[in-house]
Amino acid sequence: MSPVSDEYEQKYLGSTEGEDLAEYLENLDEAEAEQRAEALRAGLDDYDLEEEDRRLLVEWGFETGPEESDEPDPVVAVVGRPNVGKSTIINRILGRREAVVMDQPGVTRDRVFYQAEWNDKAFTLVDTGGWESDAKGINAQVAAQAELAVAHADVVILVVDALVGITAMDEAIVQMLRRVNKPLLLAANKIDDSHQEPEAAALWGLGMGEPHPVSGVHGRGIADLLDELLKVMPEHSQYAEPEAYAGPRRVALVGRPNVGKSSLLNKLAGEERAVVNELAGTTRDPVDELVELGGHAFRFVDTAGIRRRQHMAKGAEFYASLRTQTALERSELAVVLLDVSEPLSEQDVRILQLTIDSGRAMVLAFNKWDTLDEERRYDLEREIDRDLAHVAWAPRVNISAKTGWHKDKLVPAMLKSLEAWDSRIPTGRLNAFLGELAAAHPHPVRGGKQPRILFGTQVSSRPPTFVLFTTGFLDPGYRRFITRRLRETFDFEGTPIEISMRVRERRGRGTGGSGRGKR
Numbered sequence: 001m002s003p004v005s006d007e008y009e010q011k012y013l014g015s016t017e018g019e020d021l022a023e024y025l026e027n028l029d030e031a032e033a034e035q036r037a038e039a040l041r042a043g044l045d046d047y048d049l050e051e052e053d054r055r056l057l058v059e060w061g062f063e064t065g066p067e068e069s070d071e072p073d074p075v076v077a078v079v080g081r082p083n084v085g086k087s088t089i090i091n092r093i094l095g096r097r098e099a100v101v102m103d104q105p106g107v108t109r110d111r112v113f114y115q116a117e118w119n120d121k122a123f124t125l126v127d128t129g130g131w132e133s134d135a136k137g138i139n140a141q142v143a144a145q146a147e148l149a150v151a152h153a154d155v156v157i158l159v160v161d162a163l164v165g166i167t168a169m170d171e172a173i174v175q176m177l178r179r180v181n182k183p184l185l186l187a188a189n190k191i192d193d194s195h196q197e198p199e200a201a202a203l204w205g206l207g208m209g210e211p212h213p214v215s216g217v218h219g220r221g222i223a224d225l226l227d228e229l230l231k232v233m234p235e236h237s238q239y240a241e242p243e244a245y246a247g248p249r250r251v252a253l254v255g256r257p258n259v260g261k262s263s264l265l266n267k268l269a270g271e272e273r274a275v276v277n278e279l280a281g282t283t284r285d286p287v288d289e290l291v292e293l294g295g296h297a298f299r300f301v302d303t304a305g306i307r308r309r310q311h312m313a314k315g316a317e318f319y320a321s322l323r324t325q326t327a328l329e330r331s332e333l334a335v336v337l338l339d340v341s342e343p344l345s346e347q348d349v350r351i352l353q354l355t356i357d358s359g360r361a362m363v364l365a366f367n368k369w370d371t372l373d374e375e376r377r378y379d380l381e382r383e384i385d386r387d388l389a390h391v392a393w394a395p396r397v398n399i400s401a402k403t404g405w406h407k408d409k410l411v412p413a414m415l416k417s418l419e420a421w422d423s424r425i426p427t428g429r430l431n432a433f434l435g436e437l438a439a440a441h442p443h444p445v446r447g448g449k450q451p452r453i454l455f456g457t458q459v460s461s462r463p464p465t466f467v468l469f470t471t472g473f474l475d476p477g478y479r480r481f482i483t484r485r486l487r488e489t490f491d492f493e494g495t496p497i498e499i500s501m502r503v504r505e506r507r508g509r510g511t512g513g514s515g516r517g518k519r
Contacts, residue, residue, distance in 0.1 A: 071236035076123055076124065079128050079149070083161075089157075114127065162191050186203060186206065187212055212224060212225045249333060250332045253335050261401075268410075328355060334355045336364050339367050341372075361414075361421035371400075424464070441481070466486075470502070470503055
């Protein structure tokens, strides 16, 4: 911590001034505060503003939240025996490398959901593990996931390796598909050129209609397959649950390998939703699950464990690590699991930093807490205070992913963090806060000058992001001081806060810089 941060935080925190400021804001007349903020904003006209500044000030105020969706998109399940190229075809449809691909069977073990679009028609793609009729052990769980995907799909794409031809396993899958009686498309994969198309014709023998020759690797025939898909796909899903306005809150479960993410997901869902195995790294794809907890809907994403060094991971582990970051990006809140039976590791710290950098709301879940004796709990509390001080703003929940102990405490913590993540401070109230704070604790003089805050506005939420117009660059310690007071005064528990600056000078005193410093 910098001397400036010490100077202000130690002087201000723990004093009655914090309570006085909160009381002042509570009794503040909103109309008066808005008038004061409007006057401050008008005062900015005396400063050299850039076009971007003026656009931001004109667009004062905003709305957030996804668009309303009354009906769920149709669901398309992609199935087939192991290593026929299902994930490769999905990547072609998506137009990006999203699904894990390796030259070995069984890489995809859970059913995984992706949002796709073709000719302006949106649908949900479900990638499944290779289906085996006589599977045992973990492979049996994979087969069960594939069957579940088919049961909840509106259309099924069966992928067959056309160069290998019809196998006994392909015929077993067809038998399973006939029982569900749904529209089905047969994709004859690995037909890389026209000379190989006769190989696809042999798949008529499956009795599943016309085989569509495609090449997942080269993209050949994928467009024709999608055109056929649109012909049989319903307008809306007949099986997926309709989502309420704004949809269920999206929660990513993150943590290092084998920390208990899949076990926790299964306990929350009340079913064996994710494949659980003692082998670290069993989960390689993010797996979505809609779960209702305490009367609230959450969409959980169980992610692959993040390895120690991403550049050291190979094949499936490398892409799983990349998609863990993707899972954070498409989530609103991260539940970071930490195993208390092991010391806090460099991996844990890196995962925490990755979550902070993603700008998502956060809850810390300390797994296996119920296995600790009283002495170890006391020591661990001290370690947490020391090593996790930089995320002291995140709510803590002590749980057992295996038994479900204290899982009910997750919901209040998640709701608290999401509420803070969504929050917006009215501009009048924000500027009243900044004015009182700066009056009590002005920025120190630097080089004969004392930077002042001219005006502040919250430009967005999710996470709360603030822009401060200033007459000079604010020291990092002073910005941390503002951030901490914002968090405590406005109850921003569970969310990161971002502050940037726009340093501007009075007209006639120079061109005005555009320094922008982040928290």
